[in-house]
Amino acid sequence: MKTNDGRKSPSINDVAQRVGVSSAAVSIYLRDGSTTRVGPEIKTRIDQVIQELSYRPNASAQALSSGRTNTVAVLIPYNGPPFRSSFVAEILSGVHTRLFASGYSVLFPPAAGERSPVVLRHQLQRSGGLDGYILFGTRYCTHQDMIENAAMLEQAGIPFVAVNTPDLGPQINQVILREGRQASAIRFLYEQGHRRIAVMSGRDQSPDSIEAIQCFNEISAEYGITPDESQILYGDYEVAVSRSAMLTRLSRGLDFTAVYCLSDTMAIGVYEAFREKAITVPDMVSVIGRNDSYFSRLMNPPLTTVHRPVFEAGSKVAETLLQSIETGRQGIKIILEGTLLVRESTRVQRVDQQ
Incomplete structure (x- = not known):
């Protein structure tokens, strides 16, 4: 050749x-x-x-010798453009880089339907005869949806790996991203003297939001604080929605000194809302994002954020799938933890400024 x-x-x-x-x-x-x-x-x-x-690698030769197609499908139960998310795009970059090096091609079956399991069923129907699947959890999936999706793939009898989901059971191959105790944005804010913290969450029924709010409540309890519902906002991982949610919250006044956003994208919306109300960061309120997206350091001021090894996660997903295809092994669990990158959007809060 x-x-x-x-x-x-x-x-x-x-x-x-x-x-x-x-x-x-x-x-x-x-x-x-x-x-x-x-x-x-x-x-x-x-x-x-x-x-x-x-x-x-010569994919045709590999396929002839192994009886495989050397093709896997990425299933994203979301009826919309998945590459719009920088988080998803970076994971997929890690996936593609590793699979390409091993002679594999990647398919993205089209979505159709509303509920997550319905979308997944359509995607499976359009991607038969492949060697394996990568299953994404998305903001549109409840925990029950994710369990149903994993069960659907188990029944198909084809190797798969789940990513961006909570633990789905001992038999499921998964790569799990966790913030980690040392990276905890909430703990950092409390250690900086903040006592009234808001959380810009994603969707109210998404496992990611539920887990983050539970963590927020648990860490707050360590400091003798019981947050109320007004401190939890939902920004749907979108700039416009998080901006609107923050503006609605600010109509009641600025009674918090810090905001933790579950994505850097939502932090942009928070910045915009603060700018409209002449609220300066970090002089009047500190902001932390999550994912260390490429644009986070370009924000004004540069965003303190939880770096999560997203590209590495994609690479681990691909490696785990290749191992499962080769050996049939199930129940592989890889947990990757984040680290906090402190930039210029946070500051120490004095007690007399609460």
């Missing part, structure tokens, strides 16, 4: 020779990124050489 400019395409033997290992070792790693038969240093070196040589 030749490249577009007429040069011979690099082979797996070329990669192996450059790395200094056998072609079998390279093949084992490309089929299963989590294998222990290839050491971590060799794995890193293989990835580097693949990039240097622009190596692309």
Whole structure:
């Protein structure tokens, strides 16, 4: 095979020779990124050489020898444009990078329907005969929806991995993103002296929102504080909705000194609402976001945010799926925790300023 400019395409033997290992070792790693038969240093070196040589596995040859299609589908139970979300886009970048290196193609079946399980059922009908699935949890999924979606895929009998969901049971392959105790934005704000904190949540029935509010209440209790319902807002992970929710809340007055937003996108909406009401950040109120989106450091002031290893999560999702396809293993759980990046949107709150 030749490249577009007429040069011979690099082979797996070329990669192996450059790395200094056998072609079998390279093949084992490309089929299963989590294998222990290839050491971590060799794995890193293989990835580097693949990039240097622009190596692309021969998908047709792999499919003929294995009886597989070398294609997986990403199922996003959301009847809308999924790539609009920077969070989803970054996870998918990690997924695609890892799968592409292993000779796999990725499909995105179209959505149709309203309820999450209905959308998923349509997507499954349009993506038969594939080697595996990646199942996203979205803001439109309740916890029960996610359980039903996982059960639907289990019944299909095809390897899959769930991401951006709560724990779905011991038998489900999952990559779970958690904020982590050390990264807790709420704890940080309390340690900075804030005592009246608002939370800009997503949707009221989404597991992400429910978990965050539960965490908020638990940490508040450690400081002898019982939050009331007026401190919980819902911004639907959208700029316009979070702006509107904050403006409605401000109509009652500014009686809080900090806001934690469950996404950097909602933090933009909060910034806009504060700007309209001449409320300055962080002089009058501190703001923290989540995800460390590319634009968070460009905001004015730069946003303090919880960095979550989103690209890495996508890569781990792909590796877990490849392992499950290769070995049939189930119940793999990978938990990735975040870290707090303190920028200029937060400040220490003195007691006399509460």
